[in-house]
Amino acid sequence: MSDIRIDLPDESATEALGAALARAIDGHAVLHLRGALGAGKTTLCRGFLRARGHSGAVKSPTYTLVEPYAPDGQQVFHFDLYRLADPRELEDIGIRDYLQPDAVLLIEWPEQGAMYTPPADLLVELDDAPAGRVARCSASSSRGEVIVARLARQAGRA
DSSP states (O other): OOEEEEEEOSHHHHHHHHHHHHHHOOSOEEEEEEESTTSSHHHHHHHHHHHTTOOSOOOOOTTTSEEEEOTTSSOEEEEEOTTOSOTTHHHHTTGGGGOOTTOEEEEESGGGGGGGSOOOSEEEEEEEETTEEEEEEEEOSHHHHHHHHHHHHHTTOO
């Protein structure tokens, strides 16, 4: 599968990546967001949601597990599984109900949900770099391949 590496020198670049992802995704997609605490996962989600027209606050749903949004009429579900005590809690909250045909799932800390976390179309890994951070976006499905190709075109790399 393909991937793209994007340098993120500051917070605004991380939000811009979120906005680029919002433009690159049509319809349903599952994104797994990985990185250390403070790596910018929620900042990326904020950029995604703002690009879709959400003007309110975007906070990490650490205690509620999921925060629903519908800024442009399309459902976007922002999950933060960091404090998930038991992966089976995802079954208890009805994780499969969120897998709607036109919904986007942004899932922080997907590994906490183990086998209950829906498979990713795109994995976004945020890591420290000498000048800020770096994002690696890796396709995990044919839908993910399309997203990576669109990101590459937006970045002028196609």
